Amino acid sequence: MKSECSSVSKLLDKYFDQEVTPEERSLVEGHLPDCPACRMALDSMQNLRILIKSPVEEAVEKETFPWVWEKIEKGIQRKERLGLWDFLKSWLDVTPLLKRKILIPAVAAAVILILITAPLLFKKTTSYPSLSVVEYVESETYNVMVYELETPQVTVIWLFEGPEEELSTS
Amino acid sequence: MKRKASFFVILILSLSPFLGAVAFAQVQVRVRVVEASNVGSGFDSSLRDLHDQLGSLFSFSSYRLLKDESVSLPSNQPVSLSIPPERSLELTLMKQHRVTAEIRVKITRQGRELLTTLVRLAPGRSVSIGGPKRGEGTIIVALSRP
Numbered sequence: 219m220k221s222e223c224s225s226v227s228k229l230l231d232k233y234f235d236q237e238v239t240p241e242e243r244s245l246v247e248g249h250l251p252d253c254p255a256c257r258m259a260l261d262s263m264q265n266l267r268i269l270i271k272s273p274v275e276e277a278v279e280k281e282t283f284p285w286v287w288e289k290i291e292k293g294i295q296r297k298e299r300l301g302l303w304d305f306l307k308s309w310l311d312v313t314p315l316l317k318r319k320i321l322i323p324a325v326a327a328a329v330i331l332i333l334i335t336a337p338l339l340f341k342k343t344t345s346y347p348s349l350s351v352v353e354y355v356e357s358e359t360y361n362v363m364v365y366e367l368e369t370p371q372v373t374v375i376w377l378f379e380g381p382e383e384e385l386s387t388s
Numbered sequence: 389m390k391r392k393a394s395f396f397v398i399l400i401l402s403l404s405p406f407l408g409a410v411a412f413a414q415v416q417v418r419v420r421v422v423e424a425s426n427v428g429s430g431f432d433s434s435l436r437d438l439h440d441q442l443g444s445l446f447s448f449s450s451y452r453l454l455k456d457e458s459v460s461l462p463s464n465q466p467v468s469l470s471i472p473p474e475r476s477l478e479l480t481l482m483k484q485h486r487v488t489a490e491i492r493v494k495i496t497r498q499g500r501e502l503l504t505t506l507v508r509l510a511p512g513r514s515v516s517i518g519g520p521k522r523g524e525g526t527i528i529v530a531l532s533r534p
Contacts, residue, residue: 353506372441377519
């Protein structure tokens with residue numbers, strides 16, 4: 219009897235949680251009417267469950283978790299109010315896949331830009347004078363001739379005086 | 389914070405060529421007035437470059453330096469100096485493209501405009517304006533940038 223009680227008492231937890239096999243169930247239920255100690259143990263398990271479960275269920279039913287929603291709403295609003303810098307930062311902080319997607323066209327665009335602008339930026343300044351040093355010449359007094367040689371670099375504006383000018387200067 | 393600082397550094401660096409173009413410095417121009425003639429021979433050592441340049445076009449045997457002056461041209465502000473014979477030379481910096489300066493040159497006599505020209509001068513390049521007679525010689529005004 220004692221050995222049966224000890225083996226049944228080991229099954230009581232499983233029985234209480236309804237995890238026993240049909241054979242174990244019949245064994246426990248056959249033993250319980252004859253064993254007040256096992257019955258008492260089962261009753262105390264039942265009481266303990268009631269003691270723990272009911273206040274927790276009651277609290278969960280009453281709780282609406284408003285602070286959780288407040289937190290979520292604040293998070294959403296913060297995302298909507300992104301500043302320029304945050305926007306740029308979020309734009310730059312892309313996933314590695316997207317980074318690659320952006321990186322390749324960006325590098326290609328930069329290379330094209332460099333190829334286009336490099337001749338303008340690094341153009342030798344001598345190329346500007348090579349066009350023409352003298353942009354225009356106006357004179358009502360003189361006949362003007364412009365000499366421009368590239369090698370050697372010579373630019374001469376020569377004024378041919380008329381008879382009136384010659385008289386006035388002499 | 390670091391990223392923000394680097395963003396502004398890049399912004400300033402990318403704008404610096406434009407800022408430099410807006411606030412360009414004054415341009416130094418050397419003005420030499422020379423009397424070239426075929427009376428005698430020889431030239432001042434400071435006129436060697438001019439002699440080499442003009443020698444390919446003219447056959448003057450003598451070059452005499454009458455005036456050598458360096459002027460600083462601010463943007464769009466005419467700078468005048470007198471040149472023989474009784475003429476006035478007015479230089480105005482009109483524009484500056486990188487190192488090349490666009491300079492308007494006016495030669496006047498008693499307020500009357502004799503010549504107006506616009507020349508582009510890069511450092512090391514010179515423009516000579518010559519022709520007016522002075523005695524047996526011919527006056528040449530050489531403008532150059534050091």
